[in-house]
Amino acid sequence: MKKVLITLDYNPHSEKVVNMGYELAKLMDAEICLFHVLSEVRYYGMQYEPFMGYEGYAFPVDYKIQEEFVKVAQDYLDKTKAHLQGNDISTHLAEGDTAKMILEYAEEWKADLIVMGTHSHGTLEKIFLGTVASSVMEHTKIPVYMVPTGEK
Template structure:
């Protein structure tokens, strides 16, 4: 395995996902790419405490510039997450779309050998109605997925 793709989001549990994924990649001597998906704007209105050296973002309401603002915020987030690793070889990528589909498409495009991602605690109702990103990825993936349990 020569390429490890690590999926992160704005939830503080991403710190554990990055740590585990980075250790896996280093053990394998693999290239590393942190990836973040710009998806539903509702995800971007929750303020979290500082993690991975990222101090969060101000709550902003949707307006005609929201896509540009969200991209700028995402670029800042992923840059700080990569800087936190203090490894200039770590690549970063921001992709857009439905999270599961975007991750699957990018993992093929980048020719990843493994995708590292976390699981979030969701309510039973949420899981029943929508499933989870991890479940959707596992259902359609063509590469191994290293799922980091991050139960809060």
């Protein structure tokens, strides 16, 4: 295994995922890529008419908001890379459905291992929404190293 893709979200427990993924990759002398997905950024800048009495989207929109989200996300990846103090670490930022983007980039980058965290979601949330981790596990052909990040 020579390429390890470490996936990150904005959860504070991501530090645990990064550190464990980094240690594992170093043991294998593997190349590392830190990966983050912005979930459908274009929706943050859409303007809707009031609906069901809700006027949350009926305000002027700053169309540069997507650029700001991208800058913040790239800064997050850059600071994570600096935290690891590794010169041989690359970063990649994608936009879209999180599980789909992880799967697509892992294939494109030819990752040998995907490292990701599992959050402790409630049973109803898992039933109705599923989780990114379970979706990746269901559809990947690449081994996945799951880091439990729940509080239990």
